[in-house]
Amino acid sequence: MTVEEATPMGSLLEELETRAAAARERMDDIEAQLAEVNGGLEEARENLARLRTIRQPLPAVREERRERIRLLDGAAPESARRSSVRQRHPSPKGGSG
Structure with a gap:
């Protein structure tokens, strides 16, 4: 009998922790990408506002x-x-x- 077989609950908890850590890492990556996209979107909005302001007169x-x-x-x-x-x-x- 192996240790994992003797403590299947412990092994499952470790697996859940590993998966949770991977999910957190993936979430952090996506949040970083989203922040970059939002920054680009804000720059594009500011550029459009400047162009509209210039165009009005x-x-x-x-x-x-x-x-x-x-x-x-x-x-x-x-x-x-x-x-x-x-x-x-x-x-x-x-x-x-």
Whole structure:
């Protein structure tokens, strides 16, 4: 009779402890991977937020640039051209535009 046969309960408890240790190690590995992925996700979110912040004023900047080019080319600003078109072509309803 071996020691394991004499104490089957002790052997089972050791096996459970070994399995629990392996499960804890696997869990720790997955948690480390998850932390790395979460860090990457946070960086991607911050990058997207920066790009959105940068993009918001672009239409206004683009329009200002167009107006400067028009002025440099000697053309009236877009708003002035619109009002002059309204004066030359009044609305059929008698309104201003």
